[in-house]
Amino acid sequence: MSVSKSTESIDMEKKSSEASIISIILSAVKKASVVGIIYFAGYMQWSVAWFIGPIVLFVLRDQWKKSSDNRRTIAKVAALSSEKDVVLARLNDLPAWIIKQVWPNVNHYVREIVRDSIQPVLKESLEKYKLHGFKFERIILGTVPFRIGGVKVYDKNIDRNEIVMDLDIFYAGDCDISFYLSGMKGGIRDFQLHGMLRVVMKPLITSIPLVGGLQVFFLNNPDIDFDLVGIADVLDMPGLSDILRRIVIETVASMMVLPNKFPIKLSDEVEAVELKAPEPEGVLRVHVVEARHLMKKDISVLGKGKSDPYAVLTVGAQEFKTKVIDNTVDPKWDFWCEFQILESNGQQLYIHLWDKDDTGDDENLGSLAFYETRGWFWVTLEQAKHGMVHLRLTWLTLSKNYEDLETVLYETQMLRASNLNTALLTIFLDSAKNLPQARMSTKPDPYAVLKVGNKTQQTNVLMRTIHPVWEQGFTFLVTNPENDSLFLSIMDHKTSTEIGQLIYKIKNICNKTNLEVSKEPFSLLKAGPDSKITWSMHLRILKKIADEPMLGDAPRVLARTDSNISTPSTADSQVSSQTGKEKEQLPSGDAKQIDSEDVQEIIEDSSVSVVSSVPPSYTLEGLLHRTPSVTSSAGEAGLGRIQMTLRYSVQRQRLIVVVHKVIIPDPYVKLYLLPERAKDSKRKTQVIKDNCNPIFDESFEYVLNQIELGTKQLEVTVGTQKQLFYSSSNILGQVIIDLGKLNLTQPYNVWFDLQPEIDHD
Incomplete structure (x- = not known):
């Protein structure tokens, strides 16, 4: 063994010596070649440019080749990457500087909206709780603009006459807002808002600005939070602070959460009805059948009792609440409600279960978010240890055929639910003319109140005019168009007196083409002979999809x-x-x-x-x-x-x-x-x-x-x-x-x- 090792070492030494001799010879040849080239260039009297030129060309060629290879590599990575990766990679390139540049103008615009639209609603809502005299004193959004966390532009399943994009909006700025309430001064600091804002640009036109108008709205209620100062010692207590926060959220929802949209008209070529009275995609009918195995929240003498459950259902700004079933974890509600769906791509059905508490501090039993529109489901509750809810969902399309009403009425009667509707009425209240004066010295401050069934809606108040132009849209679910009527009252805000009235039977629309009334003037009762109201109306029958199962057909x-x-x-x-x-x-x-x-x-x-x-x-x-x-x-x-x-x-x-x-x-x-x-x-x-x-x-x-x-x-x-x-x-x-x-x-x-x-x- 030792002999073989020594032989191997001798062979390795020979090979290394041979390699060193070869390297010395190659080095000598290289040096001789360089000296020979220099000698030959001098002998031929060549200029130095013959050497510098090729070197520059080689360097430029290498740089161009590297740049070309990089472009191809980037294109290949982009093609193979997922859409999510590409979007995330470009989030840092969003033009935040543009938002910061226009932020002072946004501040001015928002201040006008808050004073003209939000302040009256807040004042009216607070008066219900005996809190009077609400008025904004100062509204400054500060220097920190809102941030866009992401942008999604839709290119499928949309009308070719519109552009639809979603913006993930987050605002946590240094706002300075002060107000007076019941003679005391208060303020709002650290206002925060986060939600998915949808911007719809429609219709597209051939003249500048190429877009006829905008519709801006939140798909679902945004997350809103803020701190109170000034009268915080009074309002920032359990109960009262929640009242103010709930009113703020409801006010924002009434303006910008579906089915409410904030329209912005950009061109006179576009009729206001196209932006301000959009027709829903359909109606979602929800049947909350029952729940089972809910958590036990009540405390009894012998230990853990049961619960007093009820459910709250919301889609955007629309909300329904079931009755409370006492002392059970397996409630049976058999509750029906209907939601207008304007944007099926993005809206969710939220169901939140609560245990009713006599102290007012209801306890959470679980919740869920639902995207489906058809079928029967047992759905497991989230944010709960256990519990399931039994739902039945039905999607109702909007039909222009009045003959479908007979079938729809029969189906609703078979369901044995008294609060179900058979039609949808869309109203665009354009304007009124020649209203009477409720006061001798000044013109009225008119607003219109519309009522169908037990639902009432009203327009904004316009100051000091007998020719008000509201241009506002409303939608009503109708129980039976054959029997129901639309009641319109025009009121003077200052005196609370009625200065005009109109009763319109909904079945009169059945004789109109496509069940539509387009900007027709109608005479007002309890007003002058020249007093008229101009509006447009669409009636649609709520038709169930043909293969939707009937009650009792669940397999x-x-x-x-x-x-x-x-x-x-x-x-x-x-x-x-x-x-x-x-x-x-x-x-x-x-x-x-x-x-x-x-x-x-x-x-x-x-x-x-x-x-x-x-x-x-x-x-x-x-x-x-x-x-x-x-x-x-x-x-x-x-x-x-x-x-x-x-x-x-x-x-x-x-x-x-x-x-x-x-x-x-x-x-x-x-x-x-x-x-x-x-x-x-x-x-x-x-x-x-x-x-x-x-x-x-x-x-x-x-x-x-x-x-x-x-x-x-x-x-x-x-x-x-x-x-x-x-x-x-x-x-x-x-x-x-x-x-x-x-x-x-x-x-x-x-x-x-x-x-x-x-x-x-």
Whole structure:
């Protein structure tokens, strides 16, 4: 061995010596070549430019080539990048300096709007709470302009005669606003506003400024917050400060939150009705059927009581509230309401459940945001440990055919709900002429009040005129156009006396072309012979889509089948092998029936989708992806087993956990996300009493992005309310599921073996 090593070292020394000799020879040749070139150039008497010129050309060529390669690389990266990455990369290039440059002009414009439009509304609203004399003294927005966090311009599903963009607006400036209220001076500091502002430029015209007008509005209520100074010691108390904040939010909503739009006319070529009386896209009818397994918030003598739940539904500035159901966690409301939808692309249905408290401090029972417009759903509440809401949504289109009214009236009667509507009336109140004077010395301060059914709306007050021009649009939902009428009263603001009146029967529109009245003058009652009102009206019938299911048509499907027992290792293969097998219906006593929406929510890949009908040819295994609900195995640790379905929705960024079944007396299941095991990640099923073979089928959701999902574990604890004689604990077993090791883009349904409880102490 030593001999071979010495031989190798000798060979390496020879090779290194040979390499050094070759390098010396090459170096000598290079130096001789340089000397020879210089000698040859001198011998030929060449100028120095022969050397400098090529060097300059080579340098320029290299720089041009690098620049060209960079352009191609950037273009390739941009083409392969996602739209989101491109937008985020350009956010820093937004022209903030432009906003800062025009901010003083914006300040002046906003000051006029606040004094002319917002101040009267605030004053009237505060007077309802016996707070009189509200008046702004100083309105200065400060030097810090609002910031645009992002811009989205729509190029699909829009009219070619409009430009639509969304702006993520955030304002947290150094404003200085002072006011008087009940003889005391107060102020607002640190005013903050954040919301998605939509700007619609329409119609597009051929002359400068190329856009006829703007419609500016928030899709949903923006987040508003501020601090009070001056009379803060009086108003910044629980209750009174909330009143002022709520009034400010409602005032902003009444002006700039859908269905309210703030129109800006830019060209005289455009009729005001096009900007100020837009027709909705449709009407969303919502049926809040019931809720189940809500949290218990009330405290009773014996411990935790139940709740007094009610629901608040909002779309933009529109809000409805259900009645309060006392002392229950499974309320049945059977509540109907209807929302006008002006922008289906962006508006959301928000549902917030509250526990009514006699002290006025209602407690949160959970909430959800909904994008769908059709179908029946069981939806899991967010910001709550547990609870679900049963909804039915119906999308109503706007028909110009008056003959559709008969069918619509029949359908609403079948629903047996007294507050449903069959038509939508859009009114554009243009102007009035030759109004009488309510006072001898001065002209009136007229405003118009419109009423259809039990809903009333009014125009702005115009000062000192007998020829007011309002140019305002209104929409009313109509119960029955055959019987309902539109009542118009023109009032004098100073004296509160009526100076004109008109009653118009809505069924008169049925004889008009396309059910439209275009800028027709009508004579006023209780006014002079020359007093007239000019308005335009559109009537639309609320027509249901043809394939929308009728009440009672909601399909039911079996949620259990008999087959072989599955194990965790074979669950996925058994699910796939079940496809195509013939279904076996169980006797009615053994089968648990659920709505098709329950099934869909278990397996939905993106957002909760519509399942209005399920053809009978659908296999149950294909819908539910559910393994057998009967097991005779006690599990690896002899503590039993639990059946669950896990799924991750990429689009909704949610982990969906469905607890199906355990086999123990009076059981419940509790969930935590690890490693934090935070209280807000706790979820708990209801307790099913006096049943050793219960089926929960309860769904829970966690808001997680895909990166977080890979770092989390799900702790599943099974407990019982029955105290077992051989154990001091009600906990029967646990399962710790490593979510990062599972492919949850497809439903993962399996029986898990329960293990002994982990001591967290």
